Amino acid sequence: MIKRRIQQQVTDALDRQAAVALIGPRQVGKTTIALEIGEERGALYLDLEDRDDREKLSNAKLFLTQYEDRLVVLDEIHRVPELFQTLRGIIDQGRRKGKRTGRFLILGSASIDLLRQSGESLAGRIEYVDMQPLDVTEVGAGENALNRLWIQGGFPDSFLARNEKDSLKLRKSFIRTYLERDVPQFGPRIPAETLERLWTMLAHSQGTMLNVSRLASGLSLTAPTVTKYIDLLVDLLLVRRLRPFRANIGKRLVKSPKVYVRDSGLLHALLGIQDYNGLSGHPVVGASWEGFVIENLLAVVPDRTLASFYRTAAGAEVDLVLELPGISETWAIEIKRSLSAKPRKGFYHACEDIQPNKSFVVYSGEERYPVSDGLEAVGVSEMAQMLLEKAGTQ
Structure with missing residues (x-):
């Protein structure tokens, strides 16, 4: 297991902002990072490529409001792009209750549509963290x-x-x-x-x-x-x-x-x-x-x-x-x-x-x-x- 430098960046971003989007190509290790952070924070993990998890979000506002005290990890968010508008309302509602940070960790294979939709709906509520493959500072010297x-x-x-x-x-x-x-x-x-x-x-x-x-x-x-x-x-x-x-x-x-x-x-x-x-x-x-x-x-x-x-x-x-x-x-x-x-x-x-x-x-x-x-x-x-x-x- 290689410790990824970006894990601390994601943790810091969650302490600053309500939503954090971890963006990178498939199989780069986004889910592994998210699960480790989720375990530390007692998060709810939803894989939106899984039909059962998508079905839970058929009434997303009702479902997610039940977890306002927990970090929610939304993996493969591009499968449910209409969710961004709902997240905006939930985040704003939480802010009024003093819940301003660490609400959602959003994972997605980078695409212009993903960035555009989240940018339109979650402006001022989201921080982006780009995750790339392993680099020379992570794999050891030699x-x-x-x-x-x-x-x-x-x-x-x-x-x-x-x-x-x-x-x-x-x-x-x-x-x-x-x-x-x-x-x-x-x-x-x-x-x-x-x-x-x-x-x-x-x-x-x-x-x-x-x-x-x-x-x-x-x-x-x-x-x-x-x-x-x-x-x-x-x-x-x-x-x-x-x-x-x-x-x-x-x-x-x-x-x-x-x-x-x-x-x-x-x-x-x-x-x-x-x-x-x-x-x-x-x-x-x-x-x-x-x-x-x-x-x-x-x-x-x-x-x-x-x-x-x-x-x-x-x-x-x-x-x-x-x-x-x-x-x-x-x-x-x-x-x-x-x-x-x-x-x-x-x-x-x-x-x-x-x-x-x-x-x-x-x-x-x-x-x-x-x-x-x-x-x-x-x-x-x-x-x-x-x-x-x-x-x-x-």
Whole structure:
């Protein structure tokens, strides 16, 4: 059992707000966290994928009012979206009685509809906590844990599988379940085969500029249709579109986002890569490491951090630009898979353009040392820990 850092965040949020929404992809561990918190607080747990539990909420106001002194956990809330309006009335009624915090813990696989409906109905009454797969600060130190996390990804069942073969089978089952059962719940009916081809094409395009027209041509679909499908994968936290850095610096900047399959384990499953040996010889290895580092760093950045990449038509480039909140501090991060932490010339040119407060090369080694004036080499685990500490001071 790996202790998840986010459990304390959820507990703190429940002590501040009437409703807390724990949002994340399926099988990331939301229910496990909720059950542990629920056991501590004597909560009522309702799984809204269970017909009997949904039936209990046929008269939701009457039923839930009976539990105003207990935390109520509502799992898979997207199955009963009309419940949000009822929760608003119950929360307001409880506030008048002095019951202002810790009323509802809402779990849901992230979707724009979920966020929109809860935002409309529970504004000022709900706090969102995003839950992501395991990251490098949670799985323990050492090269073995780091490589295992990279190869098998951060979904707990996959990371904790007995061996690499079992892990790959679990991830392939996860993909199939999403395509055939989960995706249709959140969006218009999409042929599973078409979406799997798109997801695989995005895996082959890991870390490159998003070219919707090329994808549409390969799928014999229109560009707007492909964009809609990608939007859904983004909303479900399965794909990331990393936006380009925006600044008025008199340079011709790339305007297209870069695209990543967010979990490295799912990326490798989509490409049929089982182990380190298979990944090392695959063309995607560099982009896989880049996406892995980006996801692990963004999992621990302070709230309201703006993440982007910088690239000009002349070739100046920074893999990840972090604009930290509060003190308006900018960090420029180059990502290198090799043990050499020497960046490309384009990185130095880009730093001259954007003038970051700090510059780093995140590489596959563990030592921290200066590369040049104002530029440090640092391992991904230490870099993540630095950002986690920065988040704790916000």
